[in-house]
Amino acid sequence: MGDIHVKNLNVIFGKRKKEALRLLNQGESKASILEKTGCTVGVYDANLEIKQGEIFVVMGLSGSGKSTLLRCFNRLIDPTSGSIVLDDKDIVQCNEAELREIRRKKMTMVFQHFGLLPHRTVSSNVGFGLEIQGIDYETRRKKAYETIETVGLKGYEEQMTGQLSGGMQQRVGLARALATDPEVLLMDEAFSALDPLIRNNMQDELILLQEKVNKTILFITHDLDEALKLGDRIAIMKDGKIVQIDTPENILTNPADDYVKAFVENVDRGEIITAGSIMFENPASIRIDHDGPKVALRKMRKVGVTSLPVVDNKNNFLGFVKDEEMAYMEENNLDKISEYMHSKEEVRAVNPDTPVADLLPLFLDNIYNIAVIDNDKKLIGVVVHSSVIGEMIGTNREKVVQLKEEGGLAL
Amino acid sequence: MKLDIGKYVESGVEWLSANASGFFDAITTGIDAIVSAMQTVFLASPFWLTIIFFAVLSYYLPARGRLFTKEGWKAGGGISIFTVLGLLLLYFMGYWEETMQTIALILASALLALVMGIPLGIYAARNDRAETIIRPVLDFMQTMPAFVYLIPAIILFSVGNVPGVVATIVFALPPAVRLTNLGIRNVPADVVEASRAFGSTKRQLLFKVQLPLAMPTILAGVNQVIMLSLSMVVIASMVGASGLGQAVYKGILQADIGLGFEAGLGIVVLAIILDRITQNLGLEGVKTKE
Ligand SMILES: Nc1ncnc2c1ncn2[C@@H]1O[C@H](COP(=O)(O)OP(=O)(O)OP(=O)(O)O)[C@@H](O)[C@H]1O
Ligand SMILES: [Mg+2]
Numbered sequence: 001m002g003d004i005h006v007k008n009l010n011v012i013f014g015k016r017k018k019e020a021l022r023l024l025n026q027g028e029s030k031a032s033i034l035e036k037t038g039c040t041v042g043v044y045d046a047n048l049e050i051k052q053g054e055i056f057v058v059m060g061l062s063g064s065g066k067s068t069l070l071r072c073f074n075r076l077i078d079p080t081s082g083s084i085v086l087d088d089k090d091i092v093q094c095n096e097a098e099l100r101e102i103r104r105k106k107m108t109m110v111f112q113h114f115g116l117l118p119h120r121t122v123s124s125n126v127g128f129g130l131e132i133q134g135i136d137y138e139t140r141r142k143k144a145y146e147t148i149e150t151v152g153l154k155g156y157e158e159q160m161t162g163q164l165s166g167g168m169q170q171r172v173g174l175a176r177a178l179a180t181d182p183e184v185l186l187m188d189e190a191f192s193a194l195d196p197l198i199r200n201n202m203q204d205e206l207i208l209l210q211e212k213v214n215k216t217i218l219f220i221t222h223d224l225d226e227a228l229k230l231g232d233r234i235a236i237m238k239d240g241k242i243v244q245i246d247t248p249e250n251i252l253t254n255p256a257d258d259y260v261k262a263f264v265e266n267v268d269r270g271e272i273i274t275a276g277s278i279m280f281e282n283p284a285s286i287r288i289d290h291d292g293p294k295v296a297l298r299k300m301r302k303v304g305v306t307s308l309p310v311v312d313n314k315n316n317f318l319g320f321v322k323d324e325e326m327a328y329m330e331e332n333n334l335d336k337i338s339e340y341m342h343s344k345e346e347v348r349a350v351n352p353d354t355p356v357a358d359l360l361p362l363f364l365d366n367i368y369n370i371a372v373i374d375n376d377k378k379l380i381g382v383v384v385h386s387s388v389i390g391e392m393i394g395t396n397r398e399k400v401v402q403l404k405e406e407g408g409l410a411l
Numbered sequence: 412m413k414l415d416i417g418k419y420v421e422s423g424v425e426w427l428s429a430n431a432s433g434f435f436d437a438i439t440t441g442i443d444a445i446v447s448a449m450q451t452v453f454l455a456s457p458f459w460l461t462i463i464f465f466a467v468l469s470y471y472l473p474a475r476g477r478l479f480t481k482e483g484w485k486a487g488g489g490i491s492i493f494t495v496l497g498l499l500l501l502y503f504m505g506y507w508e509e510t511m512q513t514i515a516l517i518l519a520s521a522l523l524a525l526v527m528g529i530p531l532g533i534y535a536a537r538n539d540r541a542e543t544i545i546r547p548v549l550d551f552m553q554t555m556p557a558f559v560y561l562i563p564a565i566i567l568f569s570v571g572n573v574p575g576v577v578a579t580i581v582f583a584l585p586p587a588v589r590l591t592n593l594g595i596r597n598v599p600a601d602v603v604e605a606s607r608a609f610g611s612t613k614r615q616l617l618f619k620v621q622l623p624l625a626m627p628t629i630l631a632g633v634n635q636v637i638m639l640s641l642s643m644v645v646i647a648s649m650v651g652a653s654g655l656g657q658a659v660y661k662g663i664l665q666a667d668i669g670l671g672f673e674a675g676l677g678i679v680v681l682a683i684i685l686d687r688i689t690q691n692l693g694l695e696g697v698k699t700k701e
C-alpha cells in the first residue's frame with residue numbers, strides 16, 4: 001500500500017514524439033534531438049520506486065525535468081510512454097474518471113506559487129478538495145478547521161488568503177493538500193518562493209508533520225541543502241535523466257558521476273555526514289583484562305597512532321590509553337592499565353549517526369580520538385581529528401595530513 | 412468585371428427574409444415582448460419610486476460593505492445625488508417617458524447581448540480554435556459602421572424597437588465576448604492547475620475558479636456593453652426605436668436645436684448614471700464566500 005513504482009517513464013514535448021523517442025533510445029542527446037525533431041525531452045527513461053511513508057526528493061538544475069516528472073504522477077502532464085503504478089493501478093492508463101478519483105482521494109499537490117483561490121477564505125481554500133468531491137459544507141468545514149490547526153494556522157480560518165504572508169499562504173497550500181487525507185503528496189518546489197528563514201522553518205515543520213501524518217511525499221527542489229535535509233532518498237536529474245538515486249549520505253560520499261560530484265561540492269557537509277561514515281571500523285583496541293603496556297605499545301606502533309581505545313571482554317568501551325604513559329609503565333614495570341587509562345569522564349564517545357558538525361566541538365581541549373559506540377555501549381569505531389577536519393573543509397584525510405605537514409609559516 | 416459582393420449580401424438577406432420569415436418573426440415577437448415588458452415596468456412605476464430605486468442602487472454599489480460610514484458616503488454619495496438631480500431634471504423638462512423608454516431599450520439590448528456574449532466568451536476561452544475564428548468576426552462587427560446594420564435589420568425585422576435592438580446587440584456584443592474570454596484566460600495558470608490537481612471537473616473548474624476570478628473583467632465587459640448600447644440609441648431611432656434617441660433624431664430632421672439639445676442632455680445624464688452604476692459592479696473588496 002502506498003508504494004509507487006515508476007517504470008521506463010518518458011515525456012517528450014512536441015509533435016514528432018515517436019521519432020524523438022527512437023533517437024533517444026539510440027543515445028542521442030537532448031540538444032541534438034531538439035535540433036533534429038523540434039521535440040523537447042522532458043523526462044527520459046525514469047525508473048524509481050517510492051516507498052510508503054518516505055520523503056523522496058527529486059533534485060536537479062532548472063530545466064532538468066523535475067516538474068515534468070512530478071506532473072506525470074497526477075497526469076497534469078501525460079507521459080509519452082511508461083508506467084506509474086500506485087496500489088496495483090497504472091496511473092498512466094487511467095481514464096478521465098479514474099484519474100479524477102485518484103486526484104481527489106489519493107494524491108494531492110502543493111505548488112511553488114501556492115495556487116490558492118484569492119477570492120476565498122483560508123478555510124474554504126483548505127476545504128476545496130472536499131468541496132470538489134461533493135462533501136457537504138459542515139463536514140468539510142470541520143475537516144478544514146482541523147487541518148488548519150495541524151499546520152499551525154489556528155485563528156486565521158476566516159481570513160482571505162491574499163492578506164497572509166508567503167509562509168502562511170504555503171501553510172494553507174499544505175493544509176489544502178492534507179485535508180483530503182491522500183496517500184501521496186506531490187510538492188513542486190513548495191518552499192522555493194519563501195524567504196530563507198521561513199523556508200527553513202517550513203522544512204523543519206514538514207519533517208515534524210510527516211512524523212504525524214506519515215504520507216508518501218514526492219518533493220521537488222533545486223536546492224541541495226533542502227534535498228539533503230528533507231530527503232530519505234534523493235534522485236538527481238540531469239537533462240531529463242535520473243543520474244543517481246540514493247540516500248543523502250551516499251550521494252555525498254559516493255557521487256555517481258562528475259555531475260553529481262559538482263553538485264554536492266559546495267554543500268555544507270557537516271550536517272549530513274555522520275560519525276558512522278568517517279570512522280575507522282573495527283579499530284585496534286586494548287583488552288583491559290589481558291593486554292598490558294607492551295601489547296598496547298606494539299599495537300600503536302603497528303597502526304601508527306598515539307592512543308588506542310580500551311574495551312572489556314564484551315567489547316564495551318572503557319576509555320583511551322596514550323603511548324607516553326604506556327612507555328612510562330613499561331619502563332617502571334607497571335602492568336595495571338586501568339590505572340593509566342583515561343576513562344569516560346575525560347574522553348568522549350558518540351553514536352554513529354552524530355553529524356560531523358557536532359563532532360568538531362568535542363575535539364576542543366581533547367587530544368584523544370573519539371570513540372563511536374552503539375546503543376549497547378559496544379565499541380564499533382574511532383573517529384580521528386584529521387577525518388573530521390577533512391569533512392568540514394571538503395577534502396580527504398590524506399590531504400589534511402599533508403596540509404598539516406606543509407602548512408603554516410616556517411620559523 | 413466587377414466583383415459585386417454587395418449583390419451577394421443583398422440576395423442572401425432577401426433569401427433569408429423570404430424563406431426564414433417564420434424564424435425572424437419568432438425573434439421579433441420575443442424581443443418585442445422583452446422590450447415591452449421592460450417599458451411597462453419603467454413607465455408604470457411612479458417617477459419618484461424609479462428615482463429612489465436608481466439613487467439607492469448608485470449609492471449601494473460603490474459603498475458596499477461600508478454603507479453608513481464616511482468612506483461609504485465619499486464613494487457613493489456624489490453619484491447618488493447626481494442621479495436624483497439628473498432624473499428630476501429630465502422629469503421636469505418633460506422627457507420622463509422618453510427616458511424610461513430608452514432605459515428599457517438599453518437594458519433589453521444589453522441583457523440580450525450579455526446572454527449571448529458571455530457564453531460565447533466562455534467557449535472561446537476554453538477552445539483555442541474557436542477563439543481564432545471568433546476574434547476576427549468580433550473585429551468585423553465592431554468596425555463596420557453601425558448604420559450599416561440598420562438595413563438588413565429593417566428587412567428582416569421591419570421597423571420599430573426590434574430592428575433597433577437587433578442592430579444594438581450586434582454592435583454591443585463584442586466586448587462581452589472579448590472580456591469574458593480575456594478574464595478567463597487571465598486566471599493564473601497555477602490556480603487552474605491546482606484546481607485540476609484536486610480532481611475538479613471542467614464544470615467545477617469553470618464555476619468555482621475561472622468565473623469567480625474572471626468576474627471583475629467580465630463586469631468591465633458588462634459596463635462596456637451597456638455604454639455601447641447607449642451609444643446606439645440615436646442610430647436605432649432611425650429605424651423607429653422609441654425614446655430619447657427618437658427625440659434627438661426628430662430634432663435633426665426638423666432642425667430643432669432646442670429639442671435636439673434637451674434630448675441630447677438626457678442621453679448624457681443617463682450615460683453618466685449607467686456608467687457609474689455598472690462601473691462599480693465589479694468593485695474590489697466584495698467578498699464572495701463559496
Ligand atoms: N509544456 C511544455 N512544452 C514544451 N516543453 C516543455 C513543457 N514543459 C516543460 N518543457 C521543457 O521540458 C524540460 C523540463 O522542464 P521542467 O519544467 O520539468 O524542468 P524543471 O526541472 O522543473 O525546472 P525548474 O527548476 O526551472 O522548475 C525543459 O527543457 C522545458 O523547457
Ligand atoms: Mg519546475
